[in-house]
Amino acid sequence: MGRISRMFHRGLTASGAVLLAQLGHMLGWLPVCLATGIGCYFSLKWEPGWPLFIWLVLGVLGLVTLARNLPEALSPFVIALALCLIGFILAGVRAHSVAGPVLGWRYYGAVEGRIVAIDRSQSGALRLTLDQLRLDDVPPERTPHRVRISLHGKGPAGITPEPGLRVMITAHLSPPAGPVEPGGFDFQRHAWFARLGAVGYARTPLMGAAAASEGHAGLMVFRIRMAASAHIRKRLAGDTGGFAAAITTGDRSAISPEALQALRVSNLAHLLAISGLHMGLLTGFVFAGLRLLLTLHPVSALRWPTKAIAAVGALIAAAGYLALSGGNVATQRAFIMVAVALAALMIGRRAFSLRAVAVAAFVVLILRPEALMGPGFQMSFAATTALVAVFGWLRGIDQRWLPKWARPVFATVVSSAVAGFATAPIAAAHFNAFAHYGLIANLASVPLMGLFVIPAAVLALLMAPLGLDWIGLAVMGLGLDWILGVAHAVSELEGARGHVVSPGAWVLPLLSLGFLMLILWQGRLRWVGVPAMALSLVLWNEAVRPELLISDTGTLVGVMTPKGRALSKAKGAGFVARNWLENDGTGATQASAAKLWRQGDIVHLSGKRALAGFQGCQAGQIVVASVRADVLTGQPCRVFDPTSLRRTGAVALRKSGEGWRITTARGSAGDRLWTHWPKARSQDQ
Template structure:
């Protein structure tokens, strides 16, 4: 045998050895492959033609059949490729299945609908989600199935909205907006999967348009939730009552902005979301209580499968908690993870293992592929995977390294540190902040959730039929008061919150792939995952923010300076300004950023008068107008006005030696099911070309 054939044979043998060593952990790679396909679907710039999904389904089936006939080592690779195709198909099928009409223009007029959800906006205004919508002079086939309206101003104090009530008001509505900057959070995509066809606000009172409906299961649960929230807040007032309502019913409408900011600054905001922590604590308490109660009866303990009965009881409690909390995506995800863990107990397997986490991830991705793109999915599965892996590694180490009396404390510290480290990069990437004292806050607060708050919540539920729920709620309030006190104390410390620049598009995928390789791969190649993680942080550190940002309405402009981003306005477009400054990793307020605005290269014309007064411009100038500037179109300067921005969305500009490199939100978001870009018209749209550097 020649040298080259021998080398090929040896390489194939080594590859077979490496791949066969992964056999015991292949299940963990199934959700990874599905996620690759889902991520590929969402990364496309053009919506795939339906026939592509058909061909991919045929290819996936053929690969699965082919995997049975190839050598053992190559089988998993072929199966993995088929799973990538399946993930792509799942994402496309989900996107088409939630298709509903989207409002294609700005609307002002009568709005009527049924209240199906209530929460609060970022400006702390009460916000209603309506279905069975009717709009004045809008045909049913073009009317959104759901709209969301914020109630602003004293004039909204009409009737009190309640679940199922038909209401009417006069409101401003518009299509869900695109990203505030190219590559930013895509609210259009989020609204598409939430089936929101329009968002807006009203400043006039609500009027009743029909009695609250009865008999609908979803509305009955909603009504029970709101009644429970009102009862809790009648016993526990202020932020304590709002906190208690949030973690039991999912109703956050009573939480003040000050309390929410303190919880975020101290890295305790995760306690508000009914997710894995709350669901895990509840089921653990119910499981332990039922098993202890059954064990106390000798006849039952000796003859009945007490572990299975306790697991079924805990699963029923978890399902009830899911319904009471409103069943949002995070809670559904937590329920699935808990259900998988309890099912493992029923069949005699370890409840918390990487296989259980993989099964939960597969179910979530199959049901809601879009969850992959959100921070909730990423953070919860990162934390769970890291915790299971670390405690699995610790079990392999000598058990006596920690004294028995110190093991609970050791487990609390390790779990808080591991979960914090696993989720910190994801939180920083999505929210651009790092809580420097988050570990201290969690060590002082999370144990209290398990030993006091959740047991007290269960006690209140059990005593509610007797009218004694106030006892459990009072105890619960003591724990929540402590947590809120810790949050405010941490938030007020100097440098409690740090700001991080937003990463580039490849940072999080590379970080996730490295993290999963480090945990799931069997053998020395797992350390390549650590290299990938380091590389992702290097890329993050080298990220560069745009030199110029332009809002999609022309209402705000931001120019990067040595002191930070200078904003063209101290007030107005606050949501856009806040997102730009956060993505820059700057701790500036909009007013502080406005004091830096001294640029002459970029001119912002705010309003019709200022736009009309600008009659000439030079080639070196960039003109941004919030009103139509047809009289400047075709001049030497680079012009962005509402006519242009309606076609492009938000704009980012970077200065290069060759001129301005311009990126638009339309280029980044592409032409997808959820994007609502107007059709190009030559009489309205002037194509943007790079200009020479001045």
């Protein structure tokens, strides 16, 4: 026993010595610990009750007290654990704070509400988000806080949507759908935090129910955004105007699906999102302009703190840009990072450091813990962390061998390559695709964004009161025309887009841990991150897709064949089909996948007529019906129909010995605040 005690003591002493070497570099690990707790909350299959949160709060208080009485070398362990618990608590509190009614059935009828957001769906349809809702025969306590409706009507268009306008429309609404396959993207969770209690579509004209109210400050800013967007699109036609409106006001509704696809395939879609690049370029331009202006007069140049004044001005410009752009999560994240950098300039610290990135990540996770689960947060902070680290390392390298004129070019190439390599695995994991020529497209486009587009946008804003904004917009349009031209040219190259299989649940966490270890840890132990990242890629390469997939309504079935996944229908359930094929890591279309379908041991009965004409099944067969199939009760085959699938959600089957191993969306997602499974549990779960 004494020997074990001595070994334990020596282990603690050695680990304490290692941690002491990290003092001064521990700030970067604080958001990592917070994120670990948040990730644990979202990974649960059950919803923790309030007693657990009370115990966790007491545990945090106890750990903080303990940390104050421990040796300096050991207290970081306790603080890290406390931060993990805090992250768990924050995620739970946030999830409960956005709670609202969710429609529990399919609804068709009149919908009345106030327009609070306007955008477009993936299919290009205009999409409205409404609040202050009224639904026929639905009591207020069961009415969702918000719904989102896509307008698909081909008849009279009705009125033009305006911010704050109260409208009426006849719509089909349904609860937010669960994952299209077990372990897939959970739209129910996304909708819960967006406070969407139902989604749907309408084919009837939009009618006005009341004039646009003054509303709150958010609606006033929304009106200003939409007015600015309309003005820009009046000056710049087509996709150029839509692109300009997107990067200035956040309104993407005027960009064509073809342009969007070209930007995605060429890895230039990030230029549409008002994120760190745009916020950094804007504030950098304003900061440099103000500082140059202040140096023109001897009094201000010699007696005033020009750097701090310019930083304050740039921060005000960033706050205005945040408001004008709509303040979505990506823009909020970018604003926080810029605000931290500008605050560092004001107090005479280095603006861009890993500490600044850590503070920004910490603030974002406190305000919106759910952001951790989205690709926006992951890609933004991966790129920023990698860029700050790489340029920090380059700062210590003598670059006198490089001519002065070549250094900006070198910096542009390095920044585009580093950001691309840092974000490529995350983008591939979430979107199952990567751009082979993305680096070329970014090198040809990103410098133009900084040299022409953003400065021209600022110029247009400054000259707008004089009615001369057309000058800035014209310059801006030329730059955006070039970027769109690059996007179309690159996207049309053979093999411009590659496809990868969807990774397992542990791939991204392991990859992130290795990446953070390599960047944040000081000393030789940092190289442990390299094999961790390599292992994650090996696990990704070994990912195996299910042999059989069944949609949550029974309307689509997908069987893996030697030539790829065969789909039971060439049309219909397009969103599900596209996601299955993307997760398989193929570029197949639904139509081509449907040509591979053959009825055999897997039978799909689509509609009542197909079910009525079915002669019966045999043992070992799997029959999937898109309508209730009570007539097949007692048959020797395995039957999936809407009744059973409603309890389980989408189903994945993998061959195991002589039978099948079944995984359900309900079993993967669990029973959480945002899931809406029937109370009766299925044996398949």
